[in-house]
Amino acid sequence: xxxxxxxxxxxxxxxxxxxxxxxxxxxxxxxxxxxxxxxxxxxxxxxxxxxxxxxxxxxxxxxxxxxxxxxxxxxxxxxxxxxxxxxxxxxxxxxxxxxxxxxxxxxxxxxxxxxxxxxxxxxxxxxxxxxxxxxxxxxxxxxxxxxxxxxxxxxxx
Numbered sequence: 001x002x003x004x005x006x007x008x009x010x011x012x013x014x015x016x017x018x019x020x021x022x023x024x025x026x027x028x029x030x031x032x033x034x035x036x037x038x039x040x041x042x043x044x045x046x047x048x049x050x051x052x053x054x055x056x057x058x059x060x061x062x063x064x065x066x067x068x069x070x071x072x073x074x075x076x077x078x079x080x081x082x083x084x085x086x087x088x089x090x091x092x093x094x095x096x097x098x099x100x101x102x103x104x105x106x107x108x109x110x111x112x113x114x115x116x117x118x119x120x121x122x123x124x125x126x127x128x129x130x131x132x133x134x135x136x137x138x139x140x141x142x143x144x145x146x147x148x149x150x151x152x153x154x155x156x157x
Contacts, residue, residue, distance in 0.1 A: 049111040057102040
C-alpha cells in the first residue's frame with residue numbers, strides 16, 4: 001500500500017499522521033538550525049526569545065513549562081543568552097528563588113532581524129499552498145495542538 005493510500009485508510013491513519021508531522025518537524029528544525037547558525041543561536045534559544053516577546057517577562061519555571069524541558073536546561077539557556085546580553089534576569093522581590101526573565105533591547109533587535117529571515121523561509125516552504133489551505137491547516141493544527149496538550153497533561157508520569 002502506498003503512503004497516500006495509507007493516509008486515507010482507517011487502519012494506520014494515526015501512525016501515518018504522526019510520521020508525517022514528525023517528518024515535517026525534522027525538516028523545519030533543520031531549516032531553523034541553518035537559519036539560526038549565523039546568529040549562533042539554537043532553535044530552543046530562538047523560541048525563548050519569541051516567548052519573551054509575546055509575554056514580555058516570564059519566570060524560569062514558566063519557561064520550563066512552556067518549552068517542556070527541565071529547569072536546569074532553561075537555566076543553561078538563559079545563562080547563554082544573558083552572557084550575550086540578549087536577556088535580563090531579575091530576582092523576584094518577594095521570593096528570591098524566583099527569577100524573571102525579559103528581553104534586552106539587543107535581544108529585541110536580534111529577534112526582529114531573525115524574524116524577517118524566518119518569515120521569508122516559511123513563506124517559501126508554504127508557497128505551494130493557497131491562502132484557504134493555509135487557513136485550514138492553521139485551524140487543524142491548532143486543534144491537534146490542543147488535543148496533544150490535553151493528552152500530555154492527562155498522561156501518567
